[in-house]
Amino acid sequence: MQISSKEVFFLISLITIIFLIAPLFMIAYVSLYNRRKKKHNEETESLKKAFENELLRSQMEVQEQTLKTVASDLHDNIGQLLGLTIITLSSININDPAKAKEKIAAAEDLAKRSVKELRALSRLLDGEELISRGLIGAIAFELDWLEKSQLFKIRYHSSVKTLPAKAGKETIIFRLFQETLHNIIRHAKALEIIINLEFINDLLILSIADDGIGFNFTEIKKLHKGMGLQNIQKRVAMIGGTVSFDTAPGTGTKTTITIPY
Amino acid sequence: MTLYFTVNTVIEFFCLLIACLCLYKDRDPIWRLCILYLLFTCATEVSAIHIRKVLNQSNLPLYNVFLLIECGFISTFFYYLYKRYVNKTKWLMVWLSVFTLLFFGELMNNHFLSFTFKTASVLSLVFVLASLYFYYLILKDEKFERLYNYAPFWWVNGTLIFYFGSTSTNIFFDYLIQDKISNFAHSIRYIIFNILNVLLYCCWSYAFLCKYLQRKSSSSLA
Numbered sequence: 001m002q003i004s005s006k007e008v009f010f011l012i013s014l015i016t017i018i019f020l021i022a023p024l025f026m027i028a029y030v031s032l033y034n035r036r037k038k039k040h041n042e043e044t045e046s047l048k049k050a051f052e053n054e055l056l057r058s059q060m061e062v063q064e065q066t067l068k069t070v071a072s073d074l075h076d077n078i079g080q081l082l083g084l085t086i087i088t089l090s091s092i093n094i095n096d097p098a099k100a101k102e103k104i105a106a107a108e109d110l111a112k113r114s115v116k117e118l119r120a121l122s123r124l125l126d127g128e129e130l131i132s133r134g135l136i137g138a139i140a141f142e143l144d145w146l147e148k149s150q151l152f153k154i155r156y157h158s159s160v161k162t163l164p165a166k167a168g169k170e171t172i173i174f175r176l177f178q179e180t181l182h183n184i185i186r187h188a189k190a191l192e193i194i195i196n197l198e199f200i201n202d203l204l205i206l207s208i209a210d211d212g213i214g215f216n217f218t219e220i221k222k223l224h225k226g227m228g229l230q231n232i233q234k235r236v237a238m239i240g241g242t243v244s245f246d247t248a249p250g251t252g253t254k255t256t257i258t259i260p261y
Numbered sequence: 262m263t264l265y266f267t268v269n270t271v272i273e274f275f276c277l278l279i280a281c282l283c284l285y286k287d288r289d290p291i292w293r294l295c296i297l298y299l300l301f302t303c304a305t306e307v308s309a310i311h312i313r314k315v316l317n318q319s320n321l322p323l324y325n326v327f328l329l330i331e332c333g334f335i336s337t338f339f340y341y342l343y344k345r346y347v348n349k350t351k352w353l354m355v356w357l358s359v360f361t362l363l364f365f366g367e368l369m370n371n372h373f374l375s376f377t378f379k380t381a382s383v384l385s386l387v388f389v390l391a392s393l394y395f396y397y398l399i400l401k402d403e404k405f406e407r408l409y410n411y412a413p414f415w416w417v418n419g420t421l422i423f424y425f426g427s428t429s430t431n432i433f434f435d436y437l438i439q440d441k442i443s444n445f446a447h448s449i450r451y452i453i454f455n456i457l458n459v460l461l462y463c464c465w466s467y468a469f470l471c472k473y474l475q476r477k478s479s480s481s482l483a
Contacts, residue, residue, distance in 0.1 A: 023392075033400055
């Protein structure tokens with residue numbers, strides 16, 4: 001069968017049109033994908049910003065908490081020591097050298113204790129310094145202060161000796177720990193606090209349990225009272241972890257935070 | 262004189278003008294080389310018209326020579342475009358060697374008389390693949406580029422449209438070179454190439470404009 005020139009013309013034109021449309025679709029696809037890439041980049045950027053904001057907030061809260069501890073320590077501990085030193089010194093009778101010597105020695109001892117306490121306090125004052133000890137060191141340091149208050153019996157168990165340094169994550173985890181501890185101090189009416197720190201298969205598991213009054217988690221959440229709890233949940237989610245609250249009225253509370261580390 | 266004013270020559274000179282204005286002071290030597298390449302293209306086109314219409318001789322040997330320049334320039338340009346993402350010096354060397362072998366093989370086979378259309382078809386196919394590979398690199402790259410004013414993207418768009426669109430005419434080259442459609446003054450191959458040239462040089466002109474604006478904005482920032 002003979003093909004006419006017109007048929008060839010039609011055929012070639014058709015093929016050319018198809019071959020022209022194909023690259024246009026290709027260009028459209030690349031542009032569309034690129035736009036999605038832009039959107040994805042923007043989302044990643046905003047998540048990064050949110051994380052940085054949260055980190056900054058955590059750092060500020062750690063500092064705030066530290067200042068509160070410092071204030072109460074100054075008032076309850078160092079203030080008392082210095083007051084006692086003043087009383088001791090003012091009661092010295094120069095005419096009774098033997099007693100005066102004894103009192104001066106006692107005042108010196110009190111002043112030395114005050115200096116020691118002040119040094120410890122100055123170390124605590126720098127929130128960043130606290131984190132620079134590493135998460136494990138910071139947790140232990142915080143618990144030491146709490147134990148000194150003699151308000152709670154503290155049981156701390158950690159199977160982790162060292163953790164790889166991850167500055168941002170460490171600050172947020174430490175703040176989560178502080179927040180949970182603060183909740184126990186304020187609301188739980190507990191006598192004993194048990195802290196467990198484990199590191200299994202790149203997962204850091206921090207559990208904080210108390211023998212306090214506990215609470216109805218569902219009800220608290222429904223009444224939108226547990227802003228602190230929501231804050232903990234939000235922060236844990238931000239670093240890709242999970243948190244569970246095992247509690248009921250009268251049975252104490254166990255908060256378990258699991259974070260990929 | 263009007264003999265030399267065809268759709269092809271007008272669009273080519275227009276693109277050359279844009280290239281001269283936009284790329285004259287460009288920092289990338291490869292982009293500046295576009296001016297020289299377009300100058301060669303225009304000279305080839307005008308000479309081809311002269312040989313065909315004035316001297317009444319076949320201009321195919323001229324296009325054979327131009328094919329060498331075309332391959333050399335476009336391949337090198339692609340190589341420089343890839344360089345931002347990957348280094349493919351070996352690919353360039355292998356491809357240029359294969360092309361030289363094919364080109365001279367076909368030329369000798371034709372006794373230097375006709376156009377090396379088989380080599381031109383391979384060339385088109387390779388440039389289509391090169392354009393698609395460039396898209397792949399853009400998609401793979403984590404960095405985001407605003408494509409609507411990204412000069413390399415528009416340069417590749419023009420190249421892809423031209424070489425992909427010319428596939429059918431390359432396939433039917435033997436037939437088309439003889440064919441005259443009564444309704445048109447020129448062969449269908451000529452009409453298709455007119456359309457493709459317009460698309461190619463419009464995309465390239467836009468790419469040169471983007472490059473100019475990019476240079477201007479970066480120099481004003483500095």
